[in-house]
Amino acid sequence: MADQKAPGPTTYFPMIEKKYGRPVEEWMDVVRAAVAADPAAKHMELVALLKTEHGMGHGHANAVVAHTLAQARTA
Template identity: 55%
Template structure:
């Protein structure tokens, strides 16, 4: 686990739906059966190992059978949170 762990977003207090990459998270959990935090941790580790955005997307697709949009949303979310 990395020191700069990217945490999954908390549910919005007003019940509104998230926007951007996080808007995919409910579907990702339902479709693939793992909590978003697990996916975010996997992506973080992969990026820490030197993978690029598209290499991490390809890895999620081949090793974990995620669809392109879901994989891209996870990687984009992690990278955006790390960027600040």
């Protein structure tokens, strides 16, 4: 039990793909495009975009945004 990792955003990815019918990479592209259009966009603004324009649930949207922004910071 001690060697188990805490769940992170990527634990949602298989369910996101199943529920919304698109690969996670496509959802990440949506987030990247929104950031490219508005580099000052905040995390919760991006979550709201996925929720309102694409019908994604809050937890799933938050996971996609968190992972996408984390990747951008390490790139």
